Amino acid sequence: MSIIAFKLLAAAAIFGVGLVGGLIPLFAAQHAASRRFFSLGNAFAGGLFLGVGFIHLLPEGIEKLEGVVEYPLAALLAALGLGVLLLIDRVIFSDQRADQPQSLYPYVLLGLLSIHSVIAGISLGLEPHLAASAVITLGILCHKASAAFALMVSIHVAGFxxxxxxxxxxxxxxxxxxxxxxxxxxxTGLDETSTTLIAGGFDALAAGTFIYIAILDIIDEELATREVRMAKFVMSSLSGEDDVPMPTEDPDRLAKFMLVMAGILLMGLLVPLSHIAE
Incomplete structure (x- = not known):
């Protein structure tokens, strides 16, 4: 098989795997128990995003940038990425949060995951060797399904x-x-140093945003105390939303914590594939 034919087949396989992973939440939404499914799935997605930020993107950014600049630029960019999202969410749009049924986060996640997917695809497209291309394809396949699942859970929970x-x-x-x-x-006319600097900078910035979304949007929401959920219920009722259930003691709190940890561990298990692919 030629290298071009393999890459075209890989593109089709990656598309199919991502589609299957993303369709699971869409089909689950049609069932009566979908609210609990999405609550548990959202906790798992939070763990995935936290693992992506801490285990994959931040170390990759550090590794790429430390050979280009002596300053700890990756850590600074990650902090700035978190800070920018904090500014947008809690300062600029803080007054509109209660009035907006749809969250900004799904658009941020879609943009970040899409850019990262394009970068991963370009790395596969540029790879000249069949064996290395196969390893990169395997690594992308393992990430694609879980990323699509987590993204679609977040989009559904946001009310789209x-x-x-x-x-x-x-x-x-x-x-x-x-x-x-x-x-x-x-x-491309970019030299290797410029390409590494751009890719490393994006990885570091994205790490900060993923960490923010995982902790302050998803995990904080799913593991909120009953008092916090009661306050949100009252605000939702006053704003005219009638499909929000009265908050009770959450029986799935431990299960959600375990799913958060499972998402983190899954990202940890995928680290060897990422290193082999590189």
Missing amino acids: EARRQKRMLALFVSMTPLGILLGLLAT
């Missing part, structure tokens, strides 16, 4: 209608195949 969810899923799963095609066609 089904049609928009499907459009966002289609956009996300197309990004890696697009990157592969760009890599196959690429004739």
